[in-house]
Structure formats: C-alpha cells, structure tokens
Amino acid sequence: MKKLIAEFIGTLWLVLGGCGSAVLAAGFPELGIGFVGVSLAFGLTVITMAYAIGHISGCHLNPAVSIGLWVGGRFDGKDVLPYIIAQVIGGIAGAGILFLIASGKPDFALGGFAANGYAEHSPGGFSMISALIIEVAMTFIFLFVILGSTYTKAPRGFAGLAIGLCLTLIHLISIPVTNTSVNPARSTSQALFVGDWAIDQLWLFWLAPIVGAILAGLLYKIISPELTDR
Numbered sequence: 001m002k003k004l005i006a007e008f009i010g011t012l013w014l015v016l017g018g019c020g021s022a023v024l025a026a027g028f029p030e031l032g033i034g035f036v037g038v039s040l041a042f043g044l045t046v047i048t049m050a051y052a053i054g055h056i057s058g059c060h061l062n063p064a065v066s067i068g069l070w071v072g073g074r075f076d077g078k079d080v081l082p083y084i085i086a087q088v089i090g091g092i093a094g095a096g097i098l099f100l101i102a103s104g105k106p107d108f109a110l111g112g113f114a115a116n117g118y119a120e121h122s123p124g125g126f127s128m129i130s131a132l133i134i135e136v137a138m139t140f141i142f143l144f145v146i147l148g149s150t151y152t153k154a155p156r157g158f159a160g161l162a163i164g165l166c167l168t169l170i171h172l173i174s175i176p177v178t179n180t181s182v183n184p185a186r187s188t189s190q191a192l193f194v195g196d197w198a199i200d201q202l203w204l205f206w207l208a209p210i211v212g213a214i215l216a217g218l219l220y221k222i223i224s225p226e227l228t229d230r
Contacts, residue, residue: 006057007083008090010049014061015094015189018042019114022179023102035175042180043168050160059160062183063087064209068143071217072224074150084185091189099193115190115198116181116205124176131178132208138170139182139212147220181205182212 021041025033033041050059058075060066063084069075095113102108112121118131126134142163149162167182174180181187187205191198 003057003079004082004086006053007060007086008093010053010057010059010061011087011090011185012094012097013049014042014045014183015091015186016097017045019095019186019190020098020101022114023098036172038175039168039171039180042171043164043166045164046167047160047164050163054160057083061087061090061185062209063185063206064139064183064213065143065146067210068139068213068217069146071214072143072147072220073217074147087185088188091185092192095189095193110194112179112198113190113194114179115194116179116187117198117201118178118204121197121201122177123179126177128204131204134174134177135181135205135208136212136215138174138180139209140216142166142170142182143213143216144220147216147224151224178205182209184209 018038018041021033022038025041026035026038046059046061049061053059058069060069060083066075066080066083066087070077070080099110099113102113115121118126118128122131145166146159146163149159170182171180174182184206187202191202191205
C-alpha cells in the first residue's frame with residue numbers, strides 16, 4: 001500500500017506540476033514560460049519525485065514505465081495493474097486540483113487544458129501517423145534511459161537526473177506534435193476534463209507509449225549487462 005500511495009502522490013505532482021505549468025504559466029502575457037519552461041517543469045517533477053519516492057515505489061508515475069520495466073525484467077508482474085490504477089487516479093487528482101486553481105480566474109476558459117491530441121488538436125497540426133510515431137519513439141527512448149540509468153553498475157545517485165533530463169528533452173522535441181504524452185495516466189487525467197475530442201483520441205496515448213515501452217523492455221533484455229555479463 002505504501003508503494004501505491006507513493007505512486008499516487010508522485011503522479012499527482014507530475015500532472016499538477018507539468019500540466020499546471022502549461023495551463024497556468026506557458027502563455028502568461030510577456031512573462032510566459034513557453035515550451036522550454038513546460039518541458040523543464042515536466043522534467044523537474046520527475047527529478048524531485050525520483051529522490052522523494054524512488055526508494056519507496058521506484059517512482060514510475062507512468063503506466064508505460066511500469067509495463068516497460070516488467071517486460072525488461074525489472075518489475076514484478078503482479079504489481080503492474082495496482083501501480084497503473086494508482087497512477088491514473090493520482091493523475092486525475094492532480095488534474096482536479098489544477099482545474100480548481102485555473103477556474104478561479106474570472107475569464108477562465110477550459111480550452112485544451114494541456115490535453116494530448118493529433119490532427120486539428122495537435123499544437124502544430126501534425127497527423128495521427130506523426131503522433132503515433134513520435135509517441136512510440138519518445139517512450140522507447142525514455143524507457144531505454146530508465147532501464148540503463150537504473151542498472152546496478154550505473155553511477156549511483158544520478159538516475160533521477162538522467163531520467164528527468166530525458167523527459168525534458170522529450171518534451172522539447174514533441175510538444176509541437178502531440179503536447180507530449182509518453183504517459184497514459186497524464187493523458188487520461190486531462191482528457192477526462194476536456195471530454196469530447198480528447199476522449200476520442202485518448203486511445204493513441206495509451207497504445208503508442210505502451211508499444212514504445214514494450215519494445216524498449218524487449219531490447220534491453222537482449223543487450224542488458226545484467227544478462228550478458230553472467
């Protein structure tokens with residue numbers, strides 16, 4: 001239960017910090033943080049939680065990460081579903097807090113609410129195929145970095161930085177395409193508030209990250225020093 005509570009809080013913070021920066025601060029007149037600021041915010045949520053709860057739950061904060069770690073032989077299969085449930089509920093709670101804050105502005109309009117989308121709902125108008133490819137590719141790299149940086153012989157104490165900076169870079173690349181998901185819990189939390197088109201397109205932001213994570217887990221099992229060094 002302690003691990004699930006940690007995953008709930010961590011995913012809440014990822015959504016509140018990352019999506020919150022996009023909704024509240026990205027477009028603030030003259031002083032907005034823009035894409036770079038939002039990218040950094042998502043990375044910082046992972047870095048801060050990696051050191052806060054990494055020793056409790058492993059700080060997955062993402063159903064694709066839990067699945068990828070399981071496929072890569074780093075996570076017990078019986079814990080995958082409970083982790084995913086805790087992450088999704090935590091993400092929804094984070095989005096709920098963000099909604100309560102954002103709706104306090106007199107001229108509040110929900111708009112996209114940092115939801116992920118493609119085609120006419122892509123920030124840059126990118127197609128469904130572009131969205132599918134980039135979400136698979138970015139999640140693949142994300143899991144590859146996670147698996148490598150948490151390897152027992154990797155430099156100790158730096159995994160959180162590597163993973164957080166990787167997520168920052170992923171956002172710098174892919175925000176214009178999909179608003180960056182690589183995380184089904186993050187996508188679900190915002191889609192539930194937006195409804196309509198965001199719910200209709202949510203399938204891609206579950207499918208693509210999970211496929212990318214599985215591919216990374218499978219490749220890691222082939223090249224992993226933990227296996228080849230034996």
